[in-house]
Amino acid sequence: MHPELFSIGDFTIHTYGFLIMVGxxxxxxxxxxxxxxxxxxxxDKIQNLAIMVIIAAFVGGKLFFYLENPGYYFSSWSNMKQNFRTGFVFYGSLLFAVPLIVWYFRKEKWPLWPLMDRLAIAACIIHGLGRIGCFFAGCCHGVSTDVPxxxxxxxxxxxxxxLNTPLHPTQLYSAGLIFGILIILLMLKRHNRFEGQLFFIYIILYAVxxxxxxxxxxxxxxxYIIDGVLSHSQFISIGVIAITVWAYLRFKKRARFKKK
Structure with a gap:
């Protein structure tokens, strides 16, 4: 597609980074x-949180990307510098950002789960546009295919x-998934049965x-955890689904108990 949006001299604006910024x-x-x-x-306090989350998400996403092939990336700085602007793993960003967010909410004495529900919607916006950025960069691409x-x-x-071979546009599959989840969350927002429900639904649907x-x-x-069968992300997805479904059912049961 168009990995580079435009250049001014030696300064280049990458489409991926631009869309992440917009998101x-x-x-x-x-x-x-x-x-x-x-x-x-x-x-102002949300702005402070946003800056910290961006840093945590960048570090976590980048670290997990390097851990996919640690022997290669950590062997030299030049290898780590490769794909520095585009190579990220969502689960790394999630696992670094969420604890920071929880800590900040607790520190400011803000209601945790009502904010996590709203954050899920904001995350879909950022994440969805980021996946479109992946499409333009060509990263996270699919296998070769003959589908129309x-x-x-x-x-x-x-x-x-x-290059020059038809590939599954997996970046667009992911963007479609995330924007679909966003629509579901917006529809459920008015009928939220318990605090934290939207956040849990976002995580479960995305992981599946x-x-x-x-x-x-x-x-x-x-x-891969199992060569050609179970990738790192699929392995993490299984764990995320199990933990989040357990939390969802627990919160739902607690909310039902409070209503009695």
């Missing part, structure tokens, strides 16, 4: 608006492999969808 801005604006409107939280909607990447800067989309992924370097 982060939109997510921040949504979160600061609803937190101020619904919970009377100052927008296969996408052929031709730009030599693209990370898709192989991610596990399925992994079947069509062609970037073999992301690594």
């Amino acid at each position: 982060a801005t939109m997510g921040f604006l949504y979160m600061s608006h609803v937190a101020n409107r619904d919970l009377d939280i100052e927008k 909607w296969g996408v052929t990447f031709t730009d030599p800067v693209s990370q898709a492999e192989p 969808g991610r596990g399925i989309i992994e079947i069509f992924r062609g970037d073999e370097e992301r690594g």
